[in-house]
Amino acid sequence: MRFFSCLTDDHNLWLVGLAAALCILGSLITMRLFQRLRHAERGARAAWTFMAAVATGATIWCTHFVAMIAYQPGVDVAYEPLLTGASLGVAIAGSALALSVASRRCRFAPEVGGALFGLTVTAMHYTGMAAFAAEAVVHWSAAYVAASMAGAIVLGAAAFNRACAAGRNGGLLGAVLLMVAGIVALHFTGMAAMTVIPLGADLGAVTGSEAKLAMAFAVAGVGLLVLGTGLASHALDLQSRAQAKAHLEQLMExxxxxxxxxxxxxxxxxxxxxxxxxxxxxxxxxxxxxxxxxxxxxxxxxxxxxxxxxxxxxxxxxxxxxxxxxxxxxxxxxxxxxxxxxxxxxxxxQERRIAHLARNDALTGLPNRASFLEWLSRQIGETSTHPRVALLAIDLDRFKEVNDIHGHAAGDQLLVRIAERMKAALKPGEFVARLGGDEFVAVAPVVERADALDLAYRLRGAITAPVDLDFAEVSCGASVGVALWPDDATDISALINDADLAMYRAKASLTNDVCFYEEAMDEAVRNRRRMVQQLREALDQDQFSLNWQIQASVETGEITGYEVLLRWIRPDGAFISPADFIPLAEESGLILPIGEWVLRKACAEAAGWAMPHKIAVNLSPVQLGHVDLPRLVHQILVETGLSPTRLELEITETAMISDMERTTHILRQLKALGVSIAMDDFGTGYSSLSTLRAFPFDKIKLDRSFMSELDGGPQSSAIIRAVLALGESLEIPVLAEGVETLEQLSFLRDQGCTEAQGYLLGRPKPVADDLIQLEARTLWSGAAAA
CATH class of the missing domain: 3.30.450.20 (PAS domain)
Incomplete structure (x- = not known):
């Protein structure tokens, strides 16, 4: 009852209410700052601790001294200034320690910090009471002092416990009420512990209304400090949160x-x-x-x-x-x-697309080479369920023509349509893939050859059926080679090679576009590869040589020039016919260095002759298609010193027909050097008059086959007359090859042929000096000697 009687009898209740209001406001600010301190970044903890300590200490101190102003002991009172100020320092310092401990993330940290807060309130209260001076004797009750301390500690610990439990954005009403209760209980219980017995002495201190006025100013100042600190901290917190939120939103968006x-x-x-x-x-x-x-x-x-x-x-x-x-x-x-x-x-x-492209052709969607090899390996590994595996190598015929005539876009459309048809023609267990370009393969388990042949015919039918594009109807042929495992090969690479060999045989055949592999094909391929290797060695080891054959005037018998003929005699003395090695040289690309050697060697020898006869050098279609041919010819003429007017280059009509525009451009460049151009083997190729019209040839060489058939019937003689008449009308000299009898020579002279070449006039010889000695002879004496 002493607590309540002290509150109601010894205090001005209006001022008590003011103290309570200050305590509630300060406690709310304190708990907000404490809540912010608990969630502050490590670098900002000290600043938030300071602001929270100032607000907390000021709340305790203001509550105490407003309540002291409300206290009416019945005597004049005075307050010792130093102790009064010291009590504020105790409140702030103790609050800083309590808040720092309570904000740690340790077990029981809030409770320990709350207990320190209670001790801080107690220390501040009794330090402030030590500054209290009155014309009276003050008697203290130890029990009430102990009760005030216990209440402050328990309620402080409970307040901070509730504040921590509320989290960052939780409600703080319970924590604020407990903090207010702790401060109020401490003050009024502590005041109840004090009994004031008035005396009549003058203490010589500030008393009465002056003391209350001084305390009022002090409390007002500290109250403004509390309010300013709270508002500043709240503004800083709002600004910090707004900036953090805006930064977070910018990062996230x-x-x-x-x-x-x-x-x-x-x-x-x-x-x-x-x-x-x-x-x-x-x-x-x-x-x-x-x-x-x-x-x-x-x-x-x-x-x-x-x-x-x-x-x-x-x-x-x-x-x-x-x-x-x-x-x-x-x-x-x-x-x-x-x-x-x-x-x-x-x-x-995208990963699925990449995986699909890794195993499938990008254009047609058919499986690619990797999928084909995997499928073939799996089929060979499962031969326990079927005795054989058929591998079909498929190459499209006339596909290049579609590209050349209609463009590559049309070629791509054709490949897509053919792939769709081939896929539709398959039966369960059969497989088809595109290896690239116009090359396809098919794999199927078979029992006998007829099963593989059936698949080949189905796929050939899918390929050869006409395809109606937007602008034209096009079609292709198909050459199919078939190899069987394990009949033809026991490993995958050999099986693929066998199927390719069979496909090339089918492509070369005029009657059969589906061929099965035969062992003889391997032997032929090995021989061809062996000869290609020997060709390389012959070029490196200078095994080639040149022979020269006379070209003479039919009318006078005078020598007009020599044709250069390439000969290959191996170190073992074996003679290799040009008909055997020239095609291989063209296929392997060796014809380019071989042709360059022939041209350089022939020009160098002819440049040393006493008489400036012409020399005729044959050009392969491969050489003619090379863009550097004019530059090479010019370089050789400069190096050897041979006059361009003495060089005649012979080309076949077939080589020109393959790419008329390109070939004509190259021939014009050669003719601009001063070199003569002759059409060789006229009458055996296309024999198109448009070819003669497309380029001004310097000579036409009539193929030797017409001479050999001259006595066989009137057709050959009629063709020879027609060619000679054509040459005369176009003002192009005609040279007849293969002249071997006097009757042939006489016929040519009667028909007005310009030049002749053949065994009658002289066989090819390797030494040019021997040939030049023949210049003194007439044609007829030469023929008689032969």
Missing amino acids: GSVDGMVVEQNGRILAANAAFATLAGVDHRALLGDRLARWIEDFESLAIGALVQASLKGPNGAIIPVEIAARRDDQQASDAPFMIYAVRDLRARLA
């Missing part, structure tokens, strides 16, 4: 991935990318749980990339990749969780 910030299992922030991914309104996400959209959310590992599934709009399951990170910079019991959610649909689609 700047990300193309979905970003979500969660605390205590609730979404605090999410960007528009995640809202779009989830198919919900952005505002509807706030306060909800992320686990609502993420399957197996509890299994997400912090700090690792995890693939999961997200429930999108209309129940769609979206594959996503989630990175979860804990915000360790927060000193909160419930830290932020930051989730980055990446949509994997585009990446997975």
Whole structure:
């Protein structure tokens, strides 16, 4: 009852109410600052501790001294200034220690800090009471002093416990009321412990109304300090949070991935990318749980990339990749969780496309070489279910013509349509792939050769059927080579090689476009490869030589020139016919260095002759198609010193027909050097008059086959007359090859042929000096000697 009687009898209740209001306001500011301190970044803890300590100490001190102003002991009172100021310092210092301890993330830290807060309130109160002076004797009750201390400690610990339990944004009403109760209980219980017995002495201190006026100013100043500190801290906190929120929003919205910030299992922030991914309104996400959209959310590992599934709009399951990170910079019991959610649909689609392209042809969609080899290996490994595996090598015929005439886009369309038809023609267990260009392969388990032949005919039919493009109807042929495992080969590479050999045989055949592999094909290929290697060695070891054959005037018998003929005699003395090695040289590309050697050697020898006779050098179609041919000819003429007018280059009409425009351009460049151009083997190729019209040839060489058939019937003589008449009308000299009898020579002279060449005039010889000696002879004496 002493507590209540002290409150009601010894205090001005209006001022008590003012003290209570100051205590409530200060306690609210204190708890807000304490809440902010608990969640402050490490670098800002000291500043928030200072502001919270000032606000807390000022709250305790203002409450105490307003209540002291309200105290009416019945005598004049005075306050010792130093102790009064010291009590404020005790309040602030003790509050700083209590707040620092209570804000730590340790067990029982809030309770220990609250107990220190209670001790701070006690120390401040009794330090302030030590400054109390009155014309009276003050008697203290130890029991009430102990009770005031205990109440302050218990209620302080409870207040800080509740503040910590409220979290960062929780309500603080309970904590504020407990803090107010602790301060009020301490003060009024402490005041109840004091009994004032008046005396009549003058203490010589500031008394009465002056003391109350001084205390009023002091309390007003400290109160303004509390209010200013609270408002400043609140403004700083709002500004800091606004800046952090704006920065977070900028970071989140700047990300193309979905970003979500969660605390205590609730979404605090999410960007528009995640809202779009989830198919919900952005505002509807706030306060909800992320686990609502993420399957197996509890299994997400912090700090690792995890693939999961997200429930999108209309129940769609979206594959996503989630990175979860804990915000360790927060000193909160419930830290932020930051989730980055990446949509994997585009990446997975791209990976599927890459995987598809790695195993399939980009144009036709058929399996590619890698898939073919895998399939063939699997089929060979499963021969226990079937005795044989058929491998078909397929090459399209006339496909180049489609590209040349209609363009590559048309060729691509044709390949796509053919691939679709081939795929449709397959039966279960059969396989077709495109290796590149116009090359295809097919694999099928078979029992006998007829099964492979059936597949070949089905695929050939799919290929050869006309294809109606937007602008034309086109078609291709097909050459198919078939090899059987294990009949023809026991390993995959050999089986593929055998199928290719059979396909080349089919391509070369005029009657059969489907060929099975035969062992003799291997022997022929080995021989060809061996001869190609020997050709290389012959070029390196200078095994080639030149022979010269006379070209003479039919009318006078005078020598007009010599044709250069290439000879190859191996070190063992074996003579290799040009008909055997020239085609191989053209196929292997060796004709280019061989042709250059022939041209250089012939020009060098002819340049040393006493008489300036012409020399005729044959050009291969491969050489004629080479863009550097004019430059090479010019270089050789300069190096050897041979006059360009003495060089005659012979080409076949077939070489010219293959690419008329390109060949004509090269021939014009050669003719500009002063070199003569002759058409060789006229009458055996296309014999197109348009060829003669396209380029002004200097000579036409009539093929030797007409001379050999001259006595066989009137057709050959009629053709010879026609060619000679054509040459005369075009003013182009004609040289007849293969003249071997006087009758042939006489016929040519009667028909007005210009020149002749053949064994009658002289066989090819390797030494030019011997040939030059023949200049003194007439044609007839030469013929008689032969």
